[in-house]
Amino acid sequence: xxxxxxxxxxxxxxxxxxxxxxxxxxxxxxxxxxxxxxxxxxxxxxxxxxxxxxxxxxxxxxxxxxxxxxxxxxxxxxxxxxxxxxxxxxxxxxxxxxxxxxxxxxxxxxxxxxxxxxxxxxxxxxxxxxxxxxxxxxxxxxxxxxxxxxxxxxxxxxxxxxxxxxxxxxxxxxxxxxxxxxxxxxxxxxxxxxxxxxxxxxxxxxxxxxxxxxxxxxxxxxxxxxxxxxxxxxxxxxxxxxxxxxxxxxxxxxxxxxxxxxxxxxxxxxxxxxxxxxxxxxxxxxxxxxxxxxxxxxxxxxxxxxxxxxxxxxxxxxxxxxxxxxxxxxxxxxxxxxxxxxxxxxxxxxxxxxxxxxxxxxxxxxxxxxxxxxxxxxxxxxxxxxxxxxxxxxxxxxxxxxxxxxxxxxxxxxxxxxxxxxxxxxx
Numbered sequence: 001x002x003x004x005x006x007x008x009x010x011x012x013x014x015x016x017x018x019x020x021x022x023x024x025x026x027x028x029x030x031x032x033x034x035x036x037x038x039x040x041x042x043x044x045x046x047x048x049x050x051x052x053x054x055x056x057x058x059x060x061x062x063x064x065x066x067x068x069x070x071x072x073x074x075x076x077x078x079x080x081x082x083x084x085x086x087x088x089x090x091x092x093x094x095x096x097x098x099x100x101x102x103x104x105x106x107x108x109x110x111x112x113x114x115x116x117x118x119x120x121x122x123x124x125x126x127x128x129x130x131x132x133x134x135x136x137x138x139x140x141x142x143x144x145x146x147x148x149x150x151x152x153x154x155x156x157x158x159x160x161x162x163x164x165x166x167x168x169x170x171x172x173x174x175x176x177x178x179x180x181x182x183x184x185x186x187x188x189x190x191x192x193x194x195x196x197x198x199x200x201x202x203x204x205x206x207x208x209x210x211x212x213x214x215x216x217x218x219x220x221x222x223x224x225x226x227x228x229x230x231x232x233x234x235x236x237x238x239x240x241x242x243x244x245x246x247x248x249x250x251x252x253x254x255x256x257x258x259x260x261x262x263x264x265x266x267x268x269x270x271x272x273x274x275x276x277x278x279x280x281x282x283x284x285x286x287x288x289x290x291x292x293x294x295x296x297x298x299x300x301x302x303x304x305x306x307x308x309x310x311x312x313x314x315x316x317x318x319x320x321x322x323x324x325x326x327x328x329x330x331x332x333x334x335x336x337x338x339x340x341x342x343x344x345x346x347x348x349x350x351x352x353x354x355x356x357x358x359x360x361x362x363x364x365x366x367x368x369x370x371x372x373x374x375x376x377x378x379x380x381x382x383x384x385x386x387x388x389x390x391x392x393x394x395x396x397x398x399x400x401x402x403x404x405x406x407x408x409x410x411x412x413x414x415x416x417x418x419x420x421x422x423x424x425x426x427x
Contacts, residue, residue: 073098
């Protein structure tokens with residue numbers, strides 16, 4: 001979402017800058033044409049007045065037609081922006097002057113008149129700053145038979161109200177700044193007051209340029225010449241104002257993205273809750289198996305993967321229950337079998353002990369009596385024969401007596417091993 005918003009913002013930004021540059025060039029060209037037409041109309045009006053018959057007759061003979069010539073000048077000076085009209089002869093000497101509210105007594109126009117070319121074709125001169133106001137001349141030579149017999153200089157006040165400039169700026173959009181200045185850069189004005197405006201070195205006509213103002217930021221500007229005048233018109237767009245639509249678009253993208261992100265988080269929380277809750281129940285059921293709780297978990301009726309997992313878990317739980325019951329049955333059967341084995345072992349042990357007792361008693365009683373009797377018979381033979389018996393016979397009887405003694409000891413030992421007497425004494 002962030003990447004898409006950034007790419008969209010860059011696209012809108014580049015489109016806004018490109019469109020702004022095209023509109024800047026177009027507006028500058030239109031403004032130049034508008035001012036050029038206005039100045040052309042002003043020059044034509046001045047030419048008609050300058051070539052009036054009363055003006056020509058007066059220049060031919062200054063002793064006559066003064067009043068009619070003065071009436072023409074006064075008619076020109078009645079224009080709302082015309083403040084002074086001068087009529088010069090062929091030698092550039094001032095003959096007549098018509099001034100509104102005697103402005104020539106407060107503003108020294110004569111100091112600028114010397115710099116004007118009065119013999120040229122109809123032209124609009126540079127803008128001059130005189131007594132905190134800006135004026136420009138409209139010069140019209142008076143021709144008679146292809147010969148200049150005089151010149152009419154019409155001084156006009158250059159001023160526009162701030163409200164008009166504000167309306168024009170709103171009409172052009174993006175808070176455009178309009179400047180008009182002399183082609184030599186001697187004076188620039190925003191049509192309300194002089195401004196410290198400097199043309200960039202890379203200025204090109206009918207081509208937008210970019211420059212950065214240390215105080216006001218980056219600007220796009222376009223320049224155009226105003227035909228029939230030595231003036232230039234400049235129109236500027238601030239990059240900040242030009243990018244306002246793109247910035248608003250980015251803000252709406254951010255707001256929309258945050259809303260979508262919030263909706264996505266909410267939906268993800270709801271979905272995760274629907275998934276995690278059955279999983280928690282499965283976890284609790286799995287933990288309960290260790291404590292012998294074989295309660296089936298809920299959610300087996302769901303159609304999703306969680307439902308499949310719940311059904312598989314319940315099936316496994318049933319199998320575990322059956323396996324445990326079988327194991328418990330086998331444990332019981334194994335216990336019973338062990339008890340029987342213990343009883344059998346004890347019975348066999350009793351039988352073996354009784355058998356040993358019987359064998360031990362038989363050996364002690366029967367075999368012991370036989371050996372004792374045999375021992376007594378040998379002793380009787382030895383006494384009976386006495387010293388009359390031969391040596392081999394006596395030795396043989398002695399050996400037989402010894403063997404009987406050994407046999408008695410052996411019988412006692414075997415009987416003791418089969419049934420120690422301590423068992424009879426202490427159990």
